Amino acid sequence: MTSPEIASLSWGQMKVQGSTKIYKDCKVWPGGSRAWDWRETGTEHSPGVQPADVEEVVEKGVQTLVIGRGMSEALKVPPSTVEYLKKKGIDVRVLQTEQAVKEYNALATQGVRVGGVFHSTC
DSSP states (O other): OOOOOEEEEETTEEEETTOOOEESEEEEETTEEEEOOGGGTTOOTTTOOOHHHHHHHHTTTOSEEEEEOOTTOOSOOOHHHHHHHHHTTOEEEEEOHHHHHHHHHHHHHTTOOEEEEEEOOO
16 A cells, blocks of 8 residues: 555645545545544644654554644654654654655655654644
């Protein structure tokens, strides 16, 4: 299974190849995507993305995980989350969301088993 490309990104809206849904925030992995509902794990801009937020994507067998911190990078990514991913042998890239989508799509096009979690507003 290949990782679906992010078809479009604008403030508060993301479309993923193979899905008819419009996401505000989303998780993507080889073969699928879904809305990323922060309420599931109690995530807030600070302290930010927790291991629980990325665990589902990790379990899909990704080699690389791209985290989009938002258009203004308001979403934090604590060192503990990066360490969690590195301990699992996953290459992690933390970027502003527009850059994160470009990076994710480039990796997906190269056939890398890439996953991502993306925040599409602040």
